[in-house]
Amino acid sequence: MAKLKVAVFISSRGSNMQSLVRASHDADFPAEIVSVLSNNPEAAGLKFAAENGIATHVIDHRDFETRADFEAEITRYLESAGIELICLAGFMRLLTADFVNHWRDRILNIHPSLLPAFKGLHVHERAIESGARFTGCTVHYVRPEMDDGPIIAQAVVPILQEDTADALAARILEQEHLIYPLALKLVAARQVKIHGNRVLIENPDEPRAAMIYPHTEEA
Known part of the structure; x- marks a missing residue:
């Protein structure tokens, strides 16, 4: 069975992201942390992810006029990366109903x-x-x-x-x-x-x- 492709969302150090990454290092773990995404370019957790060989991506909410535009860019990136599941780990942005419903049953x-x-x-x-x-x-x-x-x-x-x-x-x-x-x-x-x-x-x-x-x- 192919491993589930996961993106973890953080806004700061992402200690729960780190626990997920460490667990995913087990060869038998059924999920792969493909990407760590942050709305904050200064998030300390991005360094941890990069040091563990995980792709990082920043989508700064301040670069967008509306929340819908911000979330549309997130979805575009996730779908281009083949992400199947999102894990929120200290992501300090409220997600709209439209985004949550688009990813229904695929966000933890x-x-x-x-x-x-x-x-x-x-x-x-x-x-x-x-x-x-x-x-x-x-x-x-x-x-x-x-x-x-x-x-x-x-x-x-x-x-x-x-x-x-x-x-x-x-x-x-x-x-x-x-x-x-x-x-x-x-x-x-x-x-x-x-x-x-x-x-x-x-x-x-x-x-x-x-x-x-x-x-x-x-x-």
């Missing part, structure tokens, strides 16, 4: 909460202030609504009494770096099927794959 995103809880911004502060005992992160298919779409994988992270937003964010980021490659692997291996707003996993390697996925050293 990672969000630092257990969706559908705590959509939007200031996620960690809101989770702590809510009194919740757990939060986490979610990989999902992208829909036009913010932080919405069928959920592929989640990781649970406890909220400690002494937690600050920064401390909680750091622990969640560790889990993001684990579940994003997991989700991409499942999608690229054609094990993911979308039924309405649900994701079903065919022949998972382990019973809990892509479910609520607390990852610990003991697990």
Whole structure:
């Protein structure tokens, strides 16, 4: 089976992009990171991608009069490169419904909460202030609504009494770096099927794959 051709979108250092690239170095990984695209020519993650032999491409949103023009150029580039799937990894531009629908079921995103809880911004502060005992992160298919779409994988992270937003964010980021490659692997291996707003996993390697996925050293 040919490897799925993936583009990763970043706006800064792209730590989740780096975790995807490292996972893709495994000869058995079913996806290939073909391109790292950024709207920011100064994005630090572009250097990492280039050093790992991955093509980089900058489409600066400031060069376009409208968001539609910006996204049309993105689509032109992706289609010319034969991209089959987009992974958003800290891409700090809202995508229009037209773009999302054009690439429907071909865009993944990672969000630092257990969706559908705590959509939007200031996620960690809101989770702590809510009194919740757990939060986490979610990989999902992208829909036009913010932080919405069928959920592929989640990781649970406890909220400690002494937690600050920064401390909680750091622990969640560790889990993001684990579940994003997991989700991409499942999608690229054609094990993911979308039924309405649900994701079903065919022949998972382990019973809990892509479910609520607390990852610990003991697990």
